[in-house]
Amino acid sequence: MKSTHQCPKCGGADILKVPGKAGSYGSGNNIQVGLTNFSAVLVHRYVCCSCGYSEEWIDPEDISTLKHKFG
Secondary structure, eight states, rough: TTTTOEEEEEEOOOOOEEOOOOOOGOOSSEEEOSSSGGGOEEEEEEEEEETOOOOEEGGGHHHHHHHHHHO
């Protein structure tokens, strides 16, 4: 859905992007990789407004950070 802007389940084109965020005490849609929110990797959600299917995506430049922490 991120690149096609189309739902793979129902074919709908009404796709909503919910940007990841890092809030206090680790809240939000993120993966903590350090001690502060500044080191959090944001996880963006794409939601089909027709059927409710959702996907989560991480920006390509953040993948190396995850590999270093968890790999």
